[in-house]
Amino acid sequence: MKLCADILYWRLKEELTGVLFHGRKNSTLILNRPEFYLDRSQSFEENSVYVCSADHLPQTPELGENVCLVCLGEHWNLNAYYERCSVILIHGSQDIFRIFNLVQEVFNQYDTWEERLWFILRHGAALSQMLDASRGIFENPMLLIGSDFRYLGVTEEEYLKKQLGLQLDTQSFDVEKMATFLSLHDMSNYVREPLLLELQGKRSLSVNIFDQEEYLGCLTVFEGSRPFRSSDRALAVFFSKLLRQAIQQNPILSSTRTVVRRALRSVISGQRIDFEYRRALSMENGKHDWICMKLIPESSGSHLSGTYLSAALEERHPGSFAFEFEDAVVEFLPADQVQKESMDSLTSVLEKLGAICGVSSSFNNLYDGNHAWFQASAALQNGLSQEDNSIIFYFQDYLLPQLLNSALAGRPSWVYYTEGLKRLKKHDDSSQVSYLHTLRVYLDNNLSVTKTAAALYLHRSTLLDRLSHITAMLGSDLRDPDYCLTLGIILRAELEQRRIEKIYLK
Numbered sequence: 001m002k003l004c005a006d007i008l009y010w011r012l013k014e015e016l017t018g019v020l021f022h023g024r025k026n027s028t029l030i031l032n033r034p035e036f037y038l039d040r041s042q043s044f045e046e047n048s049v050y051v052c053s054a055d056h057l058p059q060t061p062e063l064g065e066n067v068c069l070v071c072l073g074e075h076w077n078l079n080a081y082y083e084r085c086s087v088i089l090i091h092g093s094q095d096i097f098r099i100f101n102l103v104q105e106v107f108n109q110y111d112t113w114e115e116r117l118w119f120i121l122r123h124g125a126a127l128s129q130m131l132d133a134s135r136g137i138f139e140n141p142m143l144l145i146g147s148d149f150r151y152l153g154v155t156e157e158e159y160l161k162k163q164l165g166l167q168l169d170t171q172s173f174d175v176e177k178m179a180t181f182l183s184l185h186d187m188s189n190y191v192r193e194p195l196l197l198e199l200q201g202k203r204s205l206s207v208n209i210f211d212q213e214e215y216l217g218c219l220t221v222f223e224g225s226r227p228f229r230s231s232d233r234a235l236a237v238f239f240s241k242l243l244r245q246a247i248q249q250n251p252i253l254s255s256t257r258t259v260v261r262r263a264l265r266s267v268i269s270g271q272r273i274d275f276e277y278r279r280a281l282s283m284e285n286g287k288h289d290w291i292c293m294k295l296i297p298e299s300s301g302s303h304l305s306g307t308y309l310s311a312a313l314e315e316r317h318p319g320s321f322a323f324e325f326e327d328a329v330v331e332f333l334p335a336d337q338v339q340k341e342s343m344d345s346l347t348s349v350l351e352k353l354g355a356i357c358g359v360s361s362s363f364n365n366l367y368d369g370n371h372a373w374f375q376a377s378a379a380l381q382n383g384l385s386q387e388d389n390s391i392i393f394y395f396q397d398y399l400l401p402q403l404l405n406s407a408l409a410g411r412p413s414w415v416y417y418t419e420g421l422k423r424l425k426k427h428d429d430s431s432q433v434s435y436l437h438t439l440r441v442y443l444d445n446n447l448s449v450t451k452t453a454a455a456l457y458l459h460r461s462t463l464l465d466r467l468s469h470i471t472a473m474l475g476s477d478l479r480d481p482d483y484c485l486t487l488g489i490i491l492r493a494e495l496e497q498r499r500i501e502k503i504y505l506k
Contacts, residue, residue, distance in 0.1 A: 001114040002029045003107060005068040005086035006231035008049070011106040012070070012099075018091030023082040027230045029238060030066050034103045036096075037069075044069075044085070051100045054078055054089075070103055072096055113137050117242050121307055125246035127153040134239055138232065141224045144243065146217040147255075152247075159224050163202060194233040205232055207240040209247065211255040212318065216247050245307055260284055261323045264332055264366065268325065268373035281366045287319075289335040292360040292372035294380055296328045298391065299354070309353060316349070329355075330376075332369065335362040347391060356391040358383065378402050385499075404493040413494035420474030421490065427473065435470050440491040442467065443484060 004027050013019040030047050037044075037052035044050060046064030054075035067085040071078070072094055081087050090099060116133045120126060131142050131153045141156035154160060195206045203223040209216040219240045221232065248258045263277035273281070295309065306324035313322040313331050320333035338359070350357060358380030360372040375395040382401045383393030395402075408416065417425065424435040438456065445451040453463045476483050 001107070001110045002047075003031050003110055004029055004231050004234060005031065005088065006229055007110070007235075008068065008070065008103060008106055009088050010229055010231070011109075012088060012090070012102060015102055016090060016092075016094070020089045020091070022078070022087040022089055024084070024086050025230060026066055026086065027234045028066070029234050031068055033107050034070065034100060036100065049103065051096060051103060053096060057081070070099060072099060110137070117239075118307070121242060121245055121249075125249040127243065127246055127250075130239075130243060130246060131155050137235060137239075138221050139226050140228075141222045143220045143222070144217060145220070146247075147215050152217060156224065159222070163222075163224065194236055196228070203228065205236055207236045209240050209244045211244060211248060211257045212314070214255045214257055216244060216255055219243060241311065245311055256280060256283070257321065261321050264321055264330070264369050265323060265325060267367065267369040268330065270370060273367075285364075285366055287334075289362040289364045290332055290366065290369075290372065291335050291338050291362055292369065292376045293331045293333065293357050294328050294373070294376035295331070295350075295353075295355045295357040296380065297354060298356050309355070330373065332366070332372075350391050356380065356384075357393070359392060359394045361395055401496055404489070404496045407489050407493045408497060413490060413497055416490050416493075418474075418476075418486075420476060421487070423473040424470065433466070435466070435473070436491065438463075438466055439470055439487065440495070443488040443491065447478065447484070 005021070006025065006027050008031075009019065009021045031049050032047055034049040034051050037050040037056065039056050040058070042058050042060065043062045044064055044067045047066045048064070049068045049070065051070045052072070054071050054073040057069075057071075057075065057077060059077050059080070061081070063081075063084050068088065069081060069085060070088045070090065072090050074089065074091070078087065078089075113133065113136070117130055120129045120133065127144060131144060132155060134142065135155050141159045142154065143151070143160065144153040146152050192208060192210065195208075197204050197206055204220050205223075205228060206218055206220045208218050219236060221228075221236060248255065248261075259276060259280040260283075263273060263280050266273055266277060267281075306329050309329050310322035310324060310331075313329070313333075314320050317331070317333045317337045320331055320337065322329060322331040322333075324330075358376040358378070360375035360379070363369075363372050379393040379395040379398055382398035382405070383390065386398070386401070414422075414425070421436070424439065428434045428436055438452075441455050442452045445455060449460060449463060449467075452458075453460050456463065458466075471478060474487075478484055
């Protein structure tokens with residue numbers, strides 16, 4: 001997990017004396033794990049934490065954005081750094097290796113917190129467990145309420161009862177207190193930024209939780225055990241995003257959008273759609289055309305974090321619905337979102353995620369989601385079988401391979417051979433001249449003798465003699481368009497089947 005300088009400052013201050021903060025204050029969770037500053041180096045990479053000695057720092061550094069220095073001792077040239085980066089200054093005699101390990105331990109603490117939250121999300125998504133796992137991070141009482149202002153979870157229940165007068169056994173706010181909370185402090189359920197408020201003389205930090213435009217609830221942290229820090233806002237926003245996913249997994253607490261996701265999951269799996277799901281889909285139908293995308297790991301040995309990826313896709317594509325299905329992530333998104341997103345932009349995102357995707361044709365009825373899911377899956381299958389180096393595969397680009405694969409229905413091509421084709425096959429088994437190949441090229445060139453002779457590097461008379469033998473063995477007239485179409489499908493499907501078999505044998 002990435003952190004900010006404010007978190008490092010306060011956590012080091014808990015362990016050491018003589019810790020001061022100078023320079024820029026940035027509470028965005030953007031800093032990577034620490035590294036030792038190497039003497040004589042002028043360059044400091046962006047979003048990096050450096051553990052260093054003040055007297056070893058260069059006078060004219062090249063500082064990237066959001067650099068944080070954990071600096072031992074003071075030096076006259078530090079003033080140049082205060083204006084351009086964050087500096088956590090540690091006074092006194094300290095071992096630089098101990099300081100480095102302390103910074104690592106701070107990152108370990110927050111990594112463990114994030115891993116614990118994801119574990120809970122994958123194993124039941126219990127809101128109370130997520131709040132309990134976060135007590136050591138916020139070090140203050142927390143309250144989570146739902147969209148109907150009923151209590152969903154709480155830590156330090158006694159504090160809320162004694163200090164704020166909130167009777168949790170009623171499972172909802174006292175009506176009078178709630179009215180005061182909303183009217184005097186402008187706690188509107190459409191505000192998206194963290195709000196610093198005051199309730200019963202106590203400060204609180206609140207973050208509303210949304211599923212796109214739909215209000216799901218609110219996380220409130222009360223200033224009960226320690227004063228608020230500037231980094232608490234960013235941590236509360238981070239935590240609220242994971243709480244949103246937990247609420248979405250709860251069938252009682254989930255939003256209308258979650259019902260749509262479940263309905264779409266039923267549609268693509270071919271299950272029956274009940275009244276609630278039909279109503280949810282009907283509310284979304286008619287707004288715009290849709291596209292279905294199927295995302296899978298680029299390599300068979302890797303794994304996609306479906307929960308995280310689904311949330312990231314929905315945040316990137318407003319109005320979309322993304323969820324895990326089988327071993328993939330599915331996204332139904334407005335067709336205009338695909339048009340707005342440049343190919344380079346989408347490719348860059350997929351490369352970072354280590355994913356590839358199949359894209360369906362556009363459609364306007366979510367009840368047809370099963371067909372769109374088939375198209376996205378077929379695009380992936382055909383794209384990968386073509387040994388294409390792309391990571392985005394569009395169904396429209398692989399119509400012929402899909403039709404050819406479907407034509408054989410998974411059976412070997414000889415099952416569909418006519419008696420005439422069987423005679424040609426028997427000839428080819430004992431001859432160096434392939435009549436089947438000649439026939440295939442002839443059909444591909446629309447029965448043009450000139451073009452076929454050129455493609456096979458044959459004299460025209462040689463080709464005409466060969467075609468006469470082929471026609472005799474077939475026992476049918478090649479001027480019959482239906483017969484030619486049948487032969488062409490069988491031979492092209494056979495060629496495609498062989499090509500795919502070679503790929504899988506590699």
